[in-house]
Amino acid sequence: MTTETTNRMDLVFRKLKAEEQTALIPFLTVGDPDLETTLAIIAELEAAGADILELGVPYSDPLADGPVIQRASARALRGEVHLRTCMETALKARQAGSSLPFILFSYYNPILQMGLDTFFAELNAHEISGLIIPDLPVEESEEMRRRSSEVGVNLIPLVAPTSSERIAKIVSGASGFIYCVSSLGVTGERSSFHADVEAFIDSVRQATDLPVAVGFGISTGEQVARFAQICDGVVVGSAIVRKIEEVIPLLDNPATRNEGLLQIREFVAQLKRP
Numbered sequence: 001m002t003t004e005t006t007n008r009m010d011l012v013f014r015k016l017k018a019e020e021q022t023a024l025i026p027f028l029t030v031g032d033p034d035l036e037t038t039l040a041i042i043a044e045l046e047a048a049g050a051d052i053l054e055l056g057v058p059y060s061d062p063l064a065d066g067p068v069i070q071r072a073s074a075r076a077l078r079g080e081v082h083l084r085t086c087m088e089t090a091l092k093a094r095q096a097g098s099s100l101p102f103i104l105f106s107y108y109n110p111i112l113q114m115g116l117d118t119f120f121a122e123l124n125a126h127e128i129s130g131l132i133i134p135d136l137p138v139e140e141s142e143e144m145r146r147r148s149s150e151v152g153v154n155l156i157p158l159v160a161p162t163s164s165e166r167i168a169k170i171v172s173g174a175s176g177f178i179y180c181v182s183s184l185g186v187t188g189e190r191s192s193f194h195a196d197v198e199a200f201i202d203s204v205r206q207a208t209d210l211p212v213a214v215g216f217g218i219s220t221g222e223q224v225a226r227f228a229q230i231c232d233g234v235v236v237g238s239a240i241v242r243k244i245e246e247v248i249p250l251l252d253n254p255a256t257r258n259e260g261l262l263q264i265r266e267f268v269a270q271l272k273r274p
């Protein structure tokens, strides 16, 4: 008997699995170039076939990010976009009709600044289904996992090709999905991945019944199709953030805004159907 889940993300993975489909999971930085445009881009990503969305909280010290996302964070921070505005953006996107499950992607510090009690009290109220905290110390992940599950939000762990014997520990008690980082280093488009990435992903699959997704460096339809063969989800961030950066001049001009939005939609659509 399956336990009924109300978590929107879990329902999407279950539906895609039944259809033998892989989730396309874009990442964007909220507020890049501005909050109103982020809401418009979310609608384009959904129309382009996105299944789940990572909403990145801009941060002043994004140590795991490459230059593309660093620039996006800097643009969003100039617009005074912080953790609470990102949560509010998720709610506004839902109210505007989006049915995408939202993953709030934040470094640990902004969450600590807000205060854990406030943060977790507001997660659900803002339609957040998942949480990724790339720099969450393992020692503190137990409390964060407990608090997340208390409010029905999946705290999604990252595993790296070097995690090896820690994989079992990382995935035990996890929920939502397991995020396999395809390569070492920081985010950013890549033409090649960690040498044994398929074997690594397979070892994660052996260690969990949860959906397994891969991210880091994936930027073309061919790369998405390659990983879709062995994963339940594929995350694409920097390539989409770069496309957004490229069309900012179009987005900023009312006369060409729709052209800019269309270019973002078309870029993401070809990731799903190369």
Ligand SMILES: O=P(O)(O)OC[C@@H](O)[C@@H](O)c1c[nH]c2ccccc12
Binding pocket: 027, 054, 056, 064, 065, 069, 134, 158, 186, 187, 188, 189, 215, 216, 217, 218, 235, 236, 237, 238, 239
């Ligand atoms: O940008 P890429 O190379 O496509 O990788 C996904 C990534 O953007 C997103 O999941 C992410 C953004 N910042 C991160 C920091 C750590 C791990 C993952 C991330």
